[in-house]
Amino acid sequence: MLKKILFQLHWFFGISAGLILAIMGVTGAIYSYEEPLTKIFNPESFSVPAQSGAVLTPTQLYVAYQQQYPDQAISAVTVAASKPQANSTTEAASVNVAAPGSRRGKTYNVNPYTAKRLPEAKSEAFFHFIEDLHRRLTMGEFGKQLTGISTFILIYFILSGLYLRWPKKSSAREWLLVKKNLKGRSFLWNLHAVVGTWVLVFYLLLAITGLTMSYDWYKKAMYYVMQVEPPSQRGGFKAPNSPSNGQRPMRAQQEGAPANNRSRQDGQGGQTGKGRDKLVINPELALGQGWHVFNQTVQSYSSATFRLPQQGSTLEISFVDAVPQHERARNTLKYDLVQHKIEELSFYKDKALNEKIMASILPVHRGSFFGPIWQFLTMLAALSMPLFFITGWMLYLKRRKQKKLTLAAQQLAPLAHGDQLPWLVIYASQTGFAEQVAWRTAQSLQHASIPVQVISMDQLYIHSLNTATNALFIVSTYGQGEPPDHVRAFAKKHLKQPLDLSQLNYAVLALGDKEYQATYCAFGQQLDQWLDDSSANRLFDCIDVNYGNPNDLNRWHDALSSVTHTRLDQMVITKVFDEWQLQHRELLNPDSLGEPAFEIRLSAQHDASWHAGDIAEIQPGNSDALIAEFLRVHALNADMLVQHHGQQLSLASALRYLNLGTKQASNSVQNFDVQQWIEQLQPLPWREYSIASIPQDGYLALVVRQNTVNDGSGLNFDLNSGMHLGLGSGWLTAHATVGQNILLRIRSNESFHAPDDNRPVILIGNGTGIAGLMSLLKARALHGFNRNWLIFGERQRERDYFFAEQLEQWHVNQHLQTLDLVFSRDQPERRYVQHCLLAQKQQVQQWVEQGASIYVCGSMEGMAPAVDEALNQILGEVTLEQLRQHGRYRRDVY
Numbered sequence: 001m002l003k004k005i006l007f008q009l010h011w012f013f014g015i016s017a018g019l020i021l022a023i024m025g026v027t028g029a030i031y032s033y034e035e036p037l038t039k040i041f042n043p044e045s046f047s048v049p050a051q052s053g054a055v056l057t058p059t060q061l062y063v064a065y066q067q068q069y070p071d072q073a074i075s076a077v078t079v080a081a082s083k084p085q086a087n088s089t090t091e092a093a094s095v096n097v098a099a100p101g102s103r104r105g106k107t108y109n110v111n112p113y114t115a116k117r118l119p120e121a122k123s124e125a126f127f128h129f130i131e132d133l134h135r136r137l138t139m140g141e142f143g144k145q146l147t148g149i150s151t152f153i154l155i156y157f158i159l160s161g162l163y164l165r166w167p168k169k170s171s172a173r174e175w176l177l178v179k180k181n182l183k184g185r186s187f188l189w190n191l192h193a194v195v196g197t198w199v200l201v202f203y204l205l206l207a208i209t210g211l212t213m214s215y216d217w218y219k220k221a222m223y224y225v226m227q228v229e230p231p232s233q234r235g236g237f238k239a240p241n242s243p244s245n246g247q248r249p250m251r252a253q254q255e256g257a258p259a260n261n262r263s264r265q266d267g268q269g270g271q272t273g274k275g276r277d278k279l280v281i282n283p284e285l286a287l288g289q290g291w292h293v294f295n296q297t298v299q300s301y302s303s304a305t306f307r308l309p310q311q312g313s314t315l316e317i318s319f320v321d322a323v324p325q326h327e328r329a330r331n332t333l334k335y336d337l338v339q340h341k342i343e344e345l346s347f348y349k350d351k352a353l354n355e356k357i358m359a360s361i362l363p364v365h366r367g368s369f370f371g372p373i374w375q376f377l378t379m380l381a382a383l384s385m386p387l388f389f390i391t392g393w394m395l396y397l398k399r400r401k402q403k404k405l406t407l408a409a410q411q412l413a414p415l416a417h418g419d420q421l422p423w424l425v426i427y428a429s430q431t432g433f434a435e436q437v438a439w440r441t442a443q444s445l446q447h448a449s450i451p452v453q454v455i456s457m458d459q460l461y462i463h464s465l466n467t468a469t470n471a472l473f474i475v476s477t478y479g480q481g482e483p484p485d486h487v488r489a490f491a492k493k494h495l496k497q498p499l500d501l502s503q504l505n506y507a508v509l510a511l512g513d514k515e516y517q518a519t520y521c522a523f524g525q526q527l528d529q530w531l532d533d534s535s536a537n538r539l540f541d542c543i544d545v546n547y548g549n550p551n552d553l554n555r556w557h558d559a560l561s562s563v564t565h566t567r568l569d570q571m572v573i574t575k576v577f578d579e580w581q582l583q584h585r586e587l588l589n590p591d592s593l594g595e596p597a598f599e600i601r602l603s604a605q606h607d608a609s610w611h612a613g614d615i616a617e618i619q620p621g622n623s624d625a626l627i628a629e630f631l632r633v634h635a636l637n638a639d640m641l642v643q644h645h646g647q648q649l650s651l652a653s654a655l656r657y658l659n660l661g662t663k664q665a666s667n668s669v670q671n672f673d674v675q676q677w678i679e680q681l682q683p684l685p686w687r688e689y690s691i692a693s694i695p696q697d698g699y700l701a702l703v704v705r706q707n708t709v710n711d712g713s714g715l716n717f718d719l720n721s722g723m724h725l726g727l728g729s730g731w732l733t734a735h736a737t738v739g740q741n742i743l744l745r746i747r748s749n750e751s752f753h754a755p756d757d758n759r760p761v762i763l764i765g766n767g768t769g770i771a772g773l774m775s776l777l778k779a780r781a782l783h784g785f786n787r788n789w790l791i792f793g794e795r796q797r798e799r800d801y802f803f804a805e806q807l808e809q810w811h812v813n814q815h816l817q818t819l820d821l822v823f824s825r826d827q828p829e830r831r832y833v834q835h836c837l838l839a840q841k842q843q844v845q846q847w848v849e850q851g852a853s854i855y856v857c858g859s860m861e862g863m864a865p866a867v868d869e870a871l872n873q874i875l876g877e878v879t880l881e882q883l884r885q886h887g888r889y890r891r892d893v894y
Contacts, residue, residue, distance in 0.1 A: 079093050428456070475524045
């Protein structure tokens with residue numbers, strides 16, 4: 001729940017504050033290089049051709065500038081160290097003068113030889129706009145608040161994004177490399193997550209330091225946390241006797257002061273007051289004296305700023321080392337003009353780290369504090385900010401579109417067409433596929449203005465059938481030719497005796513799997529026969545669908561179009577698979593008497609979530625050996641380019657997921673050109689597996705047993721023996737390589753979800769059925785639900801005890817209150833899970849009386865019916881049926 005809330009907030013803030021952060025990122029990246037860019041585009045504003053004479057001293061600059069611009073009050077003078085430049089130019093000096101309405105005054109770059117103003121940089125207005133956009137969105141104080149709030153949201157993005165990605169256990173390569181071969185939503189998510197990981201530290205520094213420029217309380221808190229005393233408030237460069245404070249500008253000589261007088265000293269240390277003379281500073285002499293002391297004290301520097309006293313008698317000199325750490329790494333020399341002594345001489349390099357940081361917030365913010373390489377990387381990180389806004393919106397729109405389509409299908413309602421009764425679309429589904437087909441069928445009918453009503457068979461009343469005129473039944477077969485668990489009661493109650501349904505027109509779509517030939521579509525055919533025996537009118541013959549085969553579903557569509565005399569929308573259920581990476585494959589039962597069983601771990605290339613009990617649908621692929629052999633036999637060029645699903649691929653790549661094991665595939669390649677042949681091939685059927693993990697594990701786990709067959713299909717065959725592995729098991733356990741992308745989609749399986757409270761649960765399974773039970777146990781452990789009893793069976797404890805360490809640990813810490821293990825080959829007589837149940841009849845009854853739910857996962861041949869029979873003996877047929885009807889007896893068997 002926490003993860004879901006964090007994710008919802010993450011995308012909500014992303015599609016709202018994301019635009020502001022994108023603007024701040026781009027403008028910040030540009031503004032971080034304001035000074036070098038301005039110098040590049042305006043060289044005439046920052047240097048002059050070198051001359052033979054010496055540059056002016058601060059005093060000479062002051063006098064020369066004052067003579068040329070007598071109406072301006074000078075606050076500070078900056079000079080550069082005399083050093084030849086490669087292009088025979090001399091760096092400009094600068095003069096800061098008081099400016100009405102500006103606390104920091106106005107600075108002019110001047111010719112260091114003449115004090116004449118240099119042309120103002122043409123880009124100054126541009127960078128002023130960029131700064132305003134970056135800090136205030138050009139909206140004044142309101143914009144400043146927006147950027148401040150957005151910066152807090154950026155911190156949330158950093159922390160929530162890290163949390164949302166952290167559970168994904170994967171290598172550094174997974175975290176740091178963008179998978180360029182991904183497509184669609186998977187690529188967008190991977191790009192968003194990987195680039196986000198790279199820039200995480202940069203964004204955190206940008207946010208923490210940027211907030212000091214938005215909120216004074218935050219800045220004070222930073223000084224407190226860093227244990228640094230805040231600097232005293234300064235008035236900037238404003239001269240004390242400037243027009244801005246109602247006084248006359250300071251001149252080379254104050255009124256009433258002799259021209260050669262350094263200061264008026266009356267023994268009061270420069271204080272003023274009743275009966276005392278006012279302290280008057282001669283700026284020329286102050287600058288001369290400061291220049292003399294500075295040259296005697298400082299050996300090397302790149303530039304020095306002489307700030308005339310605003311109050312008192314202290315001349316402050318701020319200078320930068322010849323090779324500074326960054327642009328704000330300033331040293332300070334304070335000289336008392338009255339006492340003729342140095343009050344302070346402090347060097348930036350001598351400061352403690354916390355003092356350096358707080359004295360250099362802007363360089364830390366833009367990255368220059370850590371050197372030019374880090375500053376460049378910070379600039380790149382800032383420029384990437386729009387990437388997250390764009391990819392976030394694209395992911396949101398794709399997600400929203402999918403939800404709309406799902407909601408539209410699920411919210412179908414009967415349409416009012418006068419007295420016309422709606423067509424009933426009735427489904428019986430164990431894993432959810434029949435329900436999907438039912439909704440898709442109903443949607444197609446509704447789009448053709450045919451009123452419909454979708455209803456689950458367990459909620460169907462016979463009265464509804466007696467009054468309906470048209471009904472479509474879409475039902476799956478489960479177990480050994482049985483109806484899905486939730487409709488067993490309906491089947492048992494009504495299908496034994498025919499009714500009078502002569503007014504009803506009907507059709508049946510029966511879903512099954514030809515791998516279970518003896519019971520293929522058995523329930524659908526039973527239902528069709530019962531309806532016929534009840535005198536209902538068959539619209540067309542029962543249509544059997546083999547494992548969701550699109551051709552079979554097309555026959556259903558065509559038949560409905562014919563009997564309704566309308567052109568219906570196509571209702572093929574298109575499986576949209578995501579790309580997952582095969583992260584880990586481990587043999588669980590070395591030297592077992594049975595077939596090899598593997599734990600398969602896959603990592604998502606996108607944001608993925610599921611519930612314990614859900615099902616993973618895998619799109620298998622053809623092995624490299626099969627594709628190569630097929631191309632050889634039919635003399636096809638593997639590198640030939642073809643169009644497939646809107647992409648240009650090599651022929652070998654295009655054949656990966658297509659069904660080559662049919663006679664149609666082999667025969668038709670001779671009758672069409674290759675492009676036409678590719679387009680008419682059907683995809684390989686998908687395979688379903690119970691999920692053995694929960695999202696908090698950071699991976700999706702499956703337990704897959706290899707199935708070796710020899711049915712002549714040629715799919716994934718072993719070229720040496722003629723045998724081949726099963727389509728899904730062969731792909732996952734042998735043919736796909738670790739690191740390869742696997743096409744997978746998660747299907748909700750609500751009929752096997754765990755209860756959301758701490759009621760007791762009895763979990764029964766064998767073999768690879770441990771997968772579904774492990775996910776339930778992990779989910780309950782996450783919530784602290786510990787009333788769990790596991791009964792698990794396999795062949796030999798020594799070789800087939802899957803997840804032994806985890807199960808034993810749960811048993812020790814009482815997450816598993818009871819752990820019963822049944823290994824059939826470890827004793828002379830064969831013993832299975834049903835025997836364990838019968839041996840503990842009283843305990844099973846006690847748990848059920850206490851409200852226990854029973855979950856069964858594993859083989860439908862042998863185990864599932866045997867467990868069902870054992871529970872009938874223990875609880876009674878009536879009680880077991882009540883448990884089934886109330887969702888307390890659930891099965892996931894295959």
